[in-house]
Amino acid sequence: MEIFLDILVAVLLILGCLMSLIAGIGLLTFPDMLTRMHAATKPQVLGFLLIFAGLAIHLRNWTIVPVLIVAWAMQLLTAPVSAHMIGRSGYRTKHAAKDTLFSDELRQVVDKVSSGSATGAIPVVDSQDHEQDGK
Amino acid sequence: MIEVVIWICGSLLALGGIACLIRVVKGPSILDRVLALDVMLLIISAALCLEMALNRHTDYLLFVVAACTLGFIGSVTVSRYVSDQRNA
Numbered sequence: 001m002e003i004f005l006d007i008l009v010a011v012l013l014i015l016g017c018l019m020s021l022i023a024g025i026g027l028l029t030f031p032d033m034l035t036r037m038h039a040a041t042k043p044q045v046l047g048f049l050l051i052f053a054g055l056a057i058h059l060r061n062w063t064i065v066p067v068l069i070v071a072w073a074m075q076l077l078t079a080p081v082s083a084h085m086i087g088r089s090g091y092r093t094k095h096a097a098k099d100t101l102f103s104d105e106l107r108q109v110v111d112k113v114s115s116g117s118a119t120g121a122i123p124v125v126d127s128q129d130h131e132q133d134g135k
Numbered sequence: 136m137i138e139v140v141i142w143i144c145g146s147l148l149a150l151g152g153i154a155c156l157i158r159v160v161k162g163p164s165i166l167d168r169v170l171a172l173d174v175m176l177l178i179i180s181a182a183l184c185l186e187m188a189l190n191r192h193t194d195y196l197l198f199v200v201a202a203c204t205l206g207f208i209g210s211v212t213v214s215r216y217v218s219d220q221r222n223a
Contacts, residue, residue: 010140013188017144017151020181023174024154033166036158040170043151043177051184058137058188064196071200078207082173085214086166093217095164 005057012054019047032097033090037083044079048072141189145182152178169213176206 019042026039052068090096091106098104155178158171180202183195 006136009188010136013140013144013185014147017147017181017185020151020174020178021147021154022151023177024151024158027158027167027171027174028154033164033170036167036170040174043174043181047177047181051181055184055188059191059193061193064193067196067200071196071203074200074203074207078203082207082210082214085211086170089214089217090164090166093164093166095166 016050
């Protein structure tokens with residue numbers, strides 16, 4: 001039983017650390033920001049799940065499991081928000097390579113909003129105005 | 136046995152960290168750098184976990200939780216600043 005748990009710990013820790021290496025390779029080799037975002041999220045959820053599971057099994061300690069669950073749930077909740085913010089500002093500052101996209105449905109909305117006002121400020125109010133104009 | 140596993144995991148983390156560092160230096164935009172630094176913070180948290188597994192203590196658990204929160208705050212703040220700069 002002990003040797004089985006030790007082998008399980010080894011597999012979990014090495015797979016979790018492999019996720020970090022995969023993220024590094026992806027960050028280095030992918031061509032533009034959106035694909036790099038895809039690579040960077042690999043260790044955030046799956047890698048941490050594997051490493052935390054390996055740590056908890058290795059320490060044979062139930063009392064650290066709630067803290068590890070809190071840390072992992074924090075990652076699970078915050079990773080989509082930060083990815084959304086980075087993608088949003090990347091799209092609007094032309095850092096994302098849009099010529100590699102197959103379809104770009106956001107462009108119509110952004111163009112509609114930004115053509116409504118000269119300054120491009122407060123997009124929420126602008127989109128509501130356009131909807132009312134359409135009616 | 137755990138020492139061998141920690142050596143292998145540490146090598147994997149170090150290679151990933153070097154790749155992230157190269158992306159931080161090269162990164163064409165600030166958002167690429169933020170992404171790479173976010174991954175660097177995750178690698179540091181993973182290294183703390185490995186150290187806890189090696190020495191069989193739980194002293195760094197709160198640092199791991201704090202690092203997760205810090206990465207979120209940092210990337211959201213920087214990307215918000217980038218997008219506001221464009222609109223102004």
